[in-house]
Amino acid sequence: DTGVSQNPRHKITKRGQNVTFRCDPISEHNRLYWYRQTLGQGPEFLTYFQNEAQLEKSRLLSDRFSAERPKGSFSTLEIQRTEQGDSAMYLCASSPKLGSHEQYFGPGTRLTVT
Amino acid sequence: AQSVTQPDIHITVSEGASLELRCNYSYGATPYLFWYVQSPGQGLQLLLKYFSGDTLVQGIKGFEAEFKRSQSSFNLRKPSVHWSDAAEYFCAVGSNDYKLSFGAGTTVTVRA
Numbered sequence: 001d002t003g004v005s006q007n008p009r010h011k012i013t014k015r016g017q018n019v020t021f022r023c024d025p026i027s028e029h030n031r032l033y034w035y036r037q038t039l040g041q042g043p044e045f046l047t048y049f050q051n052e053a054q055l056e057k058s059r060l061l062s063d064r065f066s067a068e069r070p071k072g073s074f075s076t077l078e079i080q081r082t083e084q085g086d087s088a089m090y091l092c093a094s095s096p097k098l099g100s101h102e103q104y105f106g107p108g109t110r111l112t113v114t
Numbered sequence: 115a116q117s118v119t120q121p122d123i124h125i126t127v128s129e130g131a132s133l134e135l136r137c138n139y140s141y142g143a144t145p146y147l148f149w150y151v152q153s154p155g156q157g158l159q160l161l162l163k164y165f166s167g168d169t170l171v172q173g174i175k176g177f178e179a180e181f182k183r184s185q186s187s188f189n190l191r192k193p194s195v196h197w198s199d200a201a202e203y204f205c206a207v208g209s210n211d212y213k214l215s216f217g218a219g220t221t222v223t224v225r226a
Contacts, residue, residue, distance in 0.1 A: 004157075031212065042118075042204050042216030043158070056211070091157060101146040101165065101208045105157040 002026070004106035006092050012112045013082055020078045021109045025094030032075050033103060034067055036060065037089040049075060082113045116141040116207045120217035127195050128225050135190040135220050137205030146208035147188040149179055152219075153201045161203075164188060175199070200224040 005024045013019050025032050031050050035043035046065070047057045051072035061067075064082075069075040079086055089110050093103040119138045127133050139145055146165050150158040162173025169181040179190045188205060202221050206214040 006157075033213075035214075040218070042206070042219050043214075045213045045215070048213065056213070093158075095212065101212060102148075102160065102163060103214060104160065105150070107157040110155070 004092055004094055004104055006090075006106040006109050008109060009107060010110045010112075012114065015084060015113055016081055018078065018080045019082060019111065020076055021090055021092075021111075022074060022076050023092030023106060024074045025092070026096070026104060029094035029096050029104075030072075031095040031100075031103075032069055033093040033095075034075070034077050035091040035093065037091055037108070038087075043091050046077075079111075082111075084113045087111055087113045116145070116209050116215045118205050118207050118215055118217035120203075120205055120220050122220045123218070124221045124223070126223045126225060129197055130194050133190075133192045133195045133199070133222065135203050135205075135222070137188045137190065137217060138186050139188060139205070139207045140186065141207050141209060143210070145188075147179075147181060148206040148208065148214065149173065149177070149188075149190050150204045150206060150216075151175075151201050152204065158204065161190070195222075195224055197224045197226070 033048040034046040037043040049069040064080045067077045089108045091108045093105045117140045149161040202219045206216045
């Protein structure tokens with residue numbers, strides 16, 4: 001069990017550029033979640049997957065954001081036309097099985113939009 | 115919708131002293147409750163969880179929490195803090211749709 005991994009750990013980009021983050025969940029975890037955390041706040045739910053199906057998206061997830069989990073394993077979160085307000089820590093978490101409420105978090109990707 | 119309030123933004127405690135962090139939740143049904151800890155620049159580590167049963171739950175690193183339904187609270191405690199406990203602590207409530215709602219966090223500073 002190697003834990004949830006996220007890449008890159010840090011990303012600095014200029015406003016208007018596109019960025020993509022990757023999350024590798026714990027092996028055989030069915031559910032995968034994305035959260036966003038801004039300075040001084042707790043994480044806020046963005047979206048989650050059960051296997052490859054995206055089951056829910058928060059209203060925080062504007063049309064510039066898209067997430068995929070093509071084979072039910074790793075997931076990507078893409079932000080198009082980044083804005084300074086997108087600067088945040090993006091956290092990924094996974095859960096072991098249906099019915100489990102525990103979520104195990106990765107180290108996060110820190111995005112800075114200049 | 116569920117929500118969590120952590121009334122204390124920042125707590126300073128002496129090494130070796132006891133620590134209590136407050137958490138109040140709002141949820142219409144039986145909640146699933148969690149405490150996570152986050153060190154600077156890191157992700158969240160699960161300290162402990164409450165789903166049902168015994169209202170006093172033990173976690174890692176010597177932490178415990180007590181669920182009090184009448185007070186809608188799930189306070190975190192540690193009898194004797196270590197310098198390594200300095201971090202940010204988040205209380206979270208989970209619902210039947212498996213999403214977590216987090217409080218704004220409490221920053222703990224440990225002085226020598």
